[in-house]
Amino acid sequence: AQSVTQLDSQVPVFEEAPVELRCNYSSSVSVYLFWYVQYPNQGLQLLLKYLSGSTLVKGINGFEAEFNKSQTSFHLRKPSVHISDTAEYFCAVSEVNTGFQKLVFGTGTRLLVSP
Amino acid sequence: EPEVTQTPSHQVTQMGQEVILRCVPISNHLYFYWYRQILGQKVEFLVSFYNNEISEKSEIFDDQFSVERPDGSNFTLKIRSTKLEDSAMYFCASSVRRGNQPQHFGDGTRLSIL
Numbered sequence: 645a646q647s648v649t650q651l652d653s654q655v656p657v658f659e660e661a662p663v664e665l666r667c668n669y670s671s672s673v674s675v676y677l678f679w680y681v682q683y684p685n686q687g688l689q690l691l692l693k694y695l696s697g698s699t700l701v702k703g704i705n706g707f708e709a710e711f712n713k714s715q716t717s718f719h720l721r722k723p724s725v726h727i728s729d730t731a732e733y734f735c736a737v738s739e740v741n742t743g744f745q746k747l748v749f750g751t752g753t754r755l756l757v758s759p
Numbered sequence: 760e761p762e763v764t765q766t767p768s769h770q771v772t773q774m775g776q777e778v779i780l781r782c783v784p785i786s787n788h789l790y791f792y793w794y795r796q797i798l799g800q801k802v803e804f805l806v807s808f809y810n811n812e813i814s815e816k817s818e819i820f821d822d823q824f825s826v827e828r829p830d831g832s833n834f835t836l837k838i839r840s841t842k843l844e845d846s847a848m849y850f851c852a853s854s855v856r857r858g859n860q861p862q863h864f865g866d867g868t869r870l871s872i873l
Binding site for chain 2: 680686687690746747
């Protein structure tokens, strides 16, 4: 079974500052890794995914994440945040060998961007 | 861009009543999922569905839950006899195929059990 830990429940940051949202996972098998964003009263939108290959993946809205296998981490970063980035961010994993791609989510990190 | 649509956006139901949550997945997608998020908690997998069959279900998905694809476009989640603890946001998702294809989520249905 897999598990995902997002240690920070809330991250306050000023506009134009850099941000890192942390994600660690536990799994006995290879996994795919995802970051989803949830804006207020909306569903989950895929930000980026790591499937294989380069460990640095770029997503939408200027976000990127780096897969670190030895540390079982997949931290999300943005060099300069905007007010509009205020949202809940979820890290998720799915087993590579599972045919139906059940997603296991972390508890989420609320990013609060202030002027 | 095609999207997953869910109706209603908010459902209020008396405890013990049956409720049906509806979803229209993206048209060329073949794999369908339901997740739920109890307020303040993580998003949890309920069930996956492919080729008119349940392919995987979680321990949450007990006998009071059922899923159906009644026609070529809708995908429904039925809760037979609702309990207070069923109050949650329910998300439908779909993917074009299995493996590394990302799931696309709807905006959710907020279910409130009184």
